[in-house]
Amino acid sequence: MRPKKRPDYETLCDTGGLFSVGQIIPDSQYNTVKENYDIRLKEWDGSGNSVDEGIVHISGQKRDAIKRFLEEKRYVITPEYYHFAVRARGKKVDPVAISMKIRELGGKFLWVRVIGEIRPERT
Numbered sequence: 001m002r003p004k005k006r007p008d009y010e011t012l013c014d015t016g017g018l019f020s021v022g023q024i025i026p027d028s029q030y031n032t033v034k035e036n037y038d039i040r041l042k043e044w045d046g047s048g049n050s051v052d053e054g055i056v057h058i059s060g061q062k063r064d065a066i067k068r069f070l071e072e073k074r075y076v077i078t079p080e081y082y083h084f085a086v087r088a089r090g091k092k093v094d095p096v097a098i099s100m101k102i103r104e105l106g107g108k109f110l111w112v113r114v115i116g117e118i119r120p121e122r123t
Helices: 027-036 065-074 093-103
Strands: 008-014 022-027 041-046 055-059 076-079 083-087 109-116
Touching: 008 027, 008 041, 008 093, 022 109, 041 065, 041 093, 055 065, 055 093, 065 076, 065 083, 065 093, 093 109
Parallel strands: 041 109
Antiparallel strands: 008 022, 008 109, 041 055, 055 083, 076 083
């Protein structure tokens, strides 16, 4: 099977009300609405067998609001131009806990799982 050029996204949480949980959205649709969200959490499906291979990206104009929580959890945070790459040493990143904390902060939040794209390499 030939890999897709652009991934699809499975919606896991959308406090903005545009997408329902479990809805699959194409990359083009995601890109047209993503800037409407204060914080976006992106995780990859099938992130590998090793316990420290989980990586998530946190982006959005208010992504700095979650940084302290990530540091308290001892996650490795790599700031990149548009997002934070978040990983953990010796354990998996817990996107559910991160999601709960982001929701506590309020604002518009979108959490998606990337489908059809290999997770990024360690940063």
